Amino acid sequence: MAIDWPNLTFAYMPTNGYLVVEYAEGVWGTPEVRTEPYIPLHIAASCLHYGQEAFEGLKAFTTRDGRVVLFRPEQNARRMALSAERLCMAPVPEELFISVCVQAVQANREFVPPYGTGASLYIRPLLIGTEPTVGVKASDTYMFIVLVTPVGPYYKDGFRPVEAAVLAGYDRAAPYGTGRAKTGGNYAASLLPSHLGKEQGYPIILFTDPAEHKYVDEFGTSNFMGITHDGVYKTPSSSSILKSVTNDSLQILAADMGLPVVSAPIAVSDLGQFAEVGACGTAAVITPISAVHHGDVVYRFGAADTAGPVLTELFGRLQGIQYGDLPDTHGWLLDVDAAVPVAE
Ligand SMILES: Cc1ncc(COP(=O)(O)O)c(C=O)c1O
Structure with a gap:
């Protein structure tokens, strides 16, 4: 075939x-x-x-x-x-x-x-x-x-940004629930708000912390990360989000590039600190986010039609390692022919 x-x-x-x-x-x-x-x-x-x-x-x-x-x-x-x-x-x-x-x-x-x-x-x-x-x-x-x-x-069609929205009235996880686990129920809980978001023209939904709805948690199927105006890689720390392998890898690559890396709660009202925002995960590596709509407030990050320079560099470095175009300096790749089967 x-x-x-x-x-x-x-x-x-x-x-x-x-x-x-x-x-x-x-x-x-x-x-x-x-x-x-x-x-x-x-x-x-x-x-x-x-x-x-x-x-x-x-x-x-x-x-x-x-x-x-x-x-x-x-x-x-x-x-x-x-x-x-x-x-x-x-x-x-x-x-x-x-x-x-x-x-x-x-x-x-x-x-x-x-x-x-x-x-x-x-x-x-x-x-x-x-x-x-x-x-x-x-x-x-x-x-x-x-x-x-x-x-x-x-x-x-190119590495193009999309706009995201916070939808009031919907959480994907509970404060001490299963948000850190990769389990179907979290995705079932995200289907309706994601569907409603798409109807309103937002291909991606940003969830806030389920206790207070004040802090950024993560997108429906990816972590939130951003580069502040003063060049810091920031990502939320929260007890209700999935620990992304891509985010972890990007943090290591950002540190290689000399960027400070901070994992701390990020208030929605502080989103203005970011020059670039991305949604990161295995499927896309990084989806650049050009805006987050939160009620009547809109936070904008960089140009509407092109990804920012730091996200573009991080994306290139990660994909470069995955496809063997760049050296695997962190030992991230496992060659399937070299892997030893588990003894029975
Ligand atoms: C809810 C959620 N957060 C984050 C991620 C990103 O995780 P990873 O980078 O390990 O794919 C995913 C995708 O797997 C996800 O479904």
């Missing part, structure tokens, strides 16, 4: 199969490849009724010199372990997580987009509670699944 790599979207495409590992009686079994894109699941499984599910998202890239690499998979493994802990699920050991991701890529080698297409292979690890539970309780059995699908370049 010929794949039109540069014109792929962010959508599921059938592949050779997915990897699955089951957990029962306190032990993880052996990873298996399944070719049909379905899972046998009990109708009373805890993931369906009580939301015991956590997922991850990372990418594999073909580098300039033809290697296939994963970007910082251990970070996703650690974050899934945190999500599992919060949702009272069996954690997937880090080595097993990485090994199953590597095997899923290896089983779908021909779906890894070639270098130069701007596309990548999206990897979606998923952990679900499978025990039939009619009463509310944590499952004793789990399934860890890794599916992959090729996705196209996020910016086909």
Whole structure:
């Protein structure tokens, strides 16, 4: 099958199969490849009724010199372990997580987009509670699944800014809830405000802290980061946001560029301090944000049609490392052919 790599979207495409590992009686079994894109699941499984599910998202890239690499998979493994802990699920050991991701890529080698297409292979690890539970309780059995699908370049028409809005009356997470976990419920809670935002012309929604609605939390599927007028990289610290691997990587690259990096609460009323604002995450790396609408107040950052210089530089550096155009100075890439499978 010929794949039109540069014109792929962010959508599921059938592949050779997915990897699955089951957990029962306190032990993880052996990873298996399944070719049909379905899972046998009990109708009373805890993931369906009580939301015991956590997922991850990372990418594999073909580098300039033809290697296939994963970007910082251990970070996703650690974050899934945190999500599992919060949702009272069996954690997937880090080595097993990485090994199953590597095997899923290896089983779908021909779906890894070639270098130069701007596309990548999206990897979606998923952990679900499978025990039939009619009463509310944590499952004793789990399934860890890794599916992959090729996705196209996020910016086909250039690295252009979009406008965001804060929608009053909607939170994605609660103050001591599951905002730090990557679990479906947070995304379900964001669907309606995101839909309403799009209807009002805002492709992206900014959530504020759920306790006071005074501070910036994060966008629906990405972290908030910005460069202040005096050249500081700032990102919110909050107990209800997801710890983004991209944001962490950008902070390290910003420090390499000599920028001070600050993680602290950011009041919505202080958004005027930013010269550049971005939404950062695995899918797009950075989406430049040219304005945040908050009720009748509009905060504007830089030009409406072009990304600012610091975000452009950070974006170039991160993508440059991912595609092997720049040296991997922080040891972020894992070569799938060099990865050792977990011993059984
Ligand atoms: C709510 C939320 N915040 C932040 C991110 C960015 O995280 P990462 O950079 O690890 O993709 C994502 C995307 O995964 C997300 O869904």
